[in-house]
Amino acid sequence: MMFENEIEKEKRKLFENGTTKSALDIVLDKLSKDLFGRSRTGSLEKQICVICGGNAKKFRDKKSEKEYLESAMCQQCQNNAFRVK
Ligand SMILES: [Zn+2]
Secondary structure, eight states: OOTTHHHHHHHHHHHHTTTOOOOOHHHHHHHHHHHHSSSSHHHHHHTTTTOOOOOOOOOHHHHHHHHHHHHHHOOOHHHHHOOOO
16 A cells, blocks of 8 residues: 555556557567456556456565566566565
8 A cells, every 4th residue: 555656656657648658568468468368558557467357556565566567467476476475
């Protein structure tokens, strides 16, 4: 919860202009759509997890929060992916 403002700020940066998707964003969106059925930026916009589709609003620390902005993975999926406890 304490990280929500930061995420909101990043989201605004990503979406305020509407058409600010980089080529990388577009590639990652396509990849995640193929893999998980939803786009990365779409998940960021709704603040859900690109993998499990669950809420992605609470993160353990700054690092996890930053990771979400990169990968759009919720804390739990990050834990699974990186095998942290
Ligand atoms: Zn998840």
